[in-house]
Amino acid sequence: MRLALRRIGHLVRKELRQLFRDPRMARVIFVAPAVQLVVFGYAVNTDVRGTPVLLLDRDRTAASRALVQSLTASGYFRIVGEVGRPGELVRALDRGEATLALEISRGFARDLARGREPAVQILVDGTSSNTANVAQGHAARLVTEFGLRRPGRAVESPVDFRPRVWYNPTLASRVYNVPAVAGVIIMLMCLMLTALSVVREREMGTLEQLMVSPLRPAELVIGKTIPVALVALADLVLVTAIAVLWFGIPLKGSPLLLVGASLPYILAGLGTGLLISGVSNTQQEAYMTMFLVFLPAMLLSGFMFPVSSMPAVFQWITLVNPIRHFLEVVRGVFLKGVGLEVLWPQVLALTGMAAALLWAATRRFGATRH
């Protein structure tokens, strides 16, 4: 046992030295995830704040300007231009210069004052169905409210509906998506750091040297895993800090649980990477297999597309995806502040997957040896 520990210790030291031999590597390992999270943190935004609107105001009265003002004041819309003819609205939508086109007809102020229900035309570019859906809802609500705010037109609904939004009262999508980006970046780092490692040694011929050394397959896997796991854990702390400090995402739950749950997640990622490395003959093959594995793992994780919107079969398939479980943990801890009493199934699943993947990687190395 002591001997095994010593052998693993040597391998860990060798791996760390190899990893940081190129000083630029440190930049890839620590700067890249930070930069990625900052950039993508701004990109993963499904709020429709600042939806571009093109305006065709044929009335040009105080009332029509007040309507436009009430749309822009909401923050959901920004006017990107004003045109004189309807044809120009069409062209702008065709080119994608605006998502919404607002057309206020002549006589708008007069009809509104006389209670003639003037219509406000809104053209929506439905290509981005998500934005279009939310933006048209906001526009309809704002226009209707603008009409109701006019004096003497208070209409009371018989039902006083008061929804309260929990966990994320302002419905900011970033709060939900930034922790998820962090999780995806960590997985990508884990795969990148391991998928090429063994196959690289095989190509360089140093794998034979390791094979003839007294290292057992399990020791080889452990020795290859520990240094990268340490690096990935450091990355996790780094990206979590950026999410909290830079983006101001509230961390409601226990940071300890977050780190505790990320350990099996990282190990599952490293196990996957080592397995890819073990079954590949060349670095290129490993690289491409990694691409192919990461693609469904990312798309079927609930990161960009909600799991609840998938057909039932695919919802079942996502259960073997470590990213899916980790995202549930991260979002639960960050947003809901829940603990193990709620998240134990996810943590258990991650632990099971980590064990299975590392075992498979060990088996694979044992097989290549003979």
Added chain:
Amino acid sequence: MGRPGVRLSPARLLAVARKEVIQLRRDPRSLIMAFVLPVLLVLLFGYAISFDVDRIGLAVLDRDNGASSRALVDGFRRSGYFDLVDRPASPGAAERLLERGSARLVLVIPPDFGASLGAGRPAPLQALVDGSDANGAGIALAYAEAVVADFARRAAGRGGPAAKPPLRPEIRVWYNERLDSRRMIVPGLIAVLMMIIAAMLTSLTIAREWERGTMEQLAATPVARAEVVLGKLLPYLAIGLIDVFSTAAIGRVVFEVPYRGDVLLLGAISFVFLVGAFGLGMFISAVVKSQLLATQVSMLVSYLPGFLLSGFAFDVATMPLPLRALSAVVPARHYVTILRGLFLKGVGLEALWPEALALLVFAGLGLGLAVRAFRKETG
């Protein structure tokens, strides 16, 4: 090889292309990747992923349990958007449902709901919404408000004439009239998948040369560098175009995404995009062997941005200005815009020329990088 000043010879170029085709036909792995994988992935993901919010988990805490409250709950169930998952007995139980994520919306109907409604007082009605997924929660909330408004209109209609709104928003949705998220996703999916397939295919062609030891032979022949790159490119461009058309056909036939644009334009623009993507792929696979670092950097700068900054899932129009500017250097972004324009909007070059121009620049860059990488490898 690669003496400067040697002119491109079509004969040598075609010879390289023919060699590539022969090699390709003997390699089942490449053939599967070339023809089966793109179709399979578009079918798989086109079916699996969507933004549509339906079957929203609904829990009802009905403390009134009268005719009106039952009619309201019935309205929720009949809307088709909500799935009644539970009827918790206490607020604490309702809270746990939200925490576990088994319900997204809890409708709380107070004991005096029916009585207030009958007496003409505003009837109080509460809802708790799990807001963690802001997008889904916003949509769920909008559906709930619509169901409640519908219920309120009926309730008011029994008492007297329903009040007309003083201002009528007339909303018309273009290009994707039913706001079906699949119509948004499938064209984008074709674009991002082609990007990845292109990288994979080209990497295999380089890998094959190394594995068989034919790279040295190639270097020893009097073929110019540019001829090798272009000759290798030709068969893959043909494959890439077949892939684009077959996946577009799947989008049209299987997922019923309308194709309203010019089919020839799809071919022409895809050709330009593929030149850039294959060039970039050749560059990456030429340097992967010698430069681990370059590989990882190129993966970082190409893979995730292709998904996150391309408008595939997250709309570029609502991103902050610096990111909108940054997305201009992501080729996938332009290709996604073009494919959506061709599929849904039915526009041509008069609207898409800026994106087409950007792809031309990308194609030039990709080719240049590929030729340079070859010099480093062989020279």
